[in-house]
Amino acid sequence: MKNIAVYLGSRTPSNPIYAQTAKELGKKIAQEHYGLVYGGANVGTMKVLADASLEHQGTVIGVMPTVLFDKEILHPGLSEVVKVADMHQRKKKMMDLSDGFIALPGGCGTMEEIFEVITWRQIGVHNKPFVFLNIDKFYDGLKLYIDHAHELGFISDKDHAQIHFVSTVEEAINAVTTS
Numbered sequence: 001m002k003n004i005a006v007y008l009g010s011r012t013p014s015n016p017i018y019a020q021t022a023k024e025l026g027k028k029i030a031q032e033h034y035g036l037v038y039g040g041a042n043v044g045t046m047k048v049l050a051d052a053s054l055e056h057q058g059t060v061i062g063v064m065p066t067v068l069f070d071k072e073i074l075h076p077g078l079s080e081v082v083k084v085a086d087m088h089q090r091k092k093k094m095m096d097l098s099d100g101f102i103a104l105p106g107g108c109g110t111m112e113e114i115f116e117v118i119t120w121r122q123i124g125v126h127n128k129p130f131v132f133l134n135i136d137k138f139y140d141g142l143k144l145y146i147d148h149a150h151e152l153g154f155i156s157d158k159d160h161a162q163i164h165f166v167s168t169v170e171e172a173i174n175a176v177t178t179s
């Protein structure tokens, strides 16, 4: 089975669109028989995503550093828990376990995780697909930055061509499973 890693917020914004999208994505990943890899937390949109996959008989693997056990609270219903020592190992493990990566809206943790996926692909550590799911124009500002950095020459044509933004759950799953 192919695994999809999803990076997303450990908090829940008041605008319901973010939790709704996390729910839709979790459900669709399970229905299409992909395994879900995520940070293992029982909080925020992370919890909503995991719950939705589990409710639809999906396999959900949580990768949680021991330092976060108290803060984020390990989801009690996961198919598999991978305990790691720290944040660095978490990112490495999530990347190793997964065949593609989706970034839903989130905070600085989400950015750190997806940017490491991008930069590790740029330097050839892996060759796996990734995509930003741009809900409610959340990633418009980030896309402006990426395009600006590309126009100036900070990001190569080749690397820029790998960075995709899509606006639906279906497109996001297709982007990381068909390339």
Ligand code: AMP
Residues within 6 Å of the ligand: 008, 009, 010, 011, 039, 041, 068, 072, 087, 088, 090, 091, 106, 107, 108, 109, 110, 111, 112, 113
């Ligand atoms: P946030 O987007 O800030 O809500 O964080 C989303 C997830 O990223 C949470 O599970 C955070 O614990 C996690 N996170 C934050 N910083 C790091 C990091 N340096 N390495 C790995 N995961 C992180």
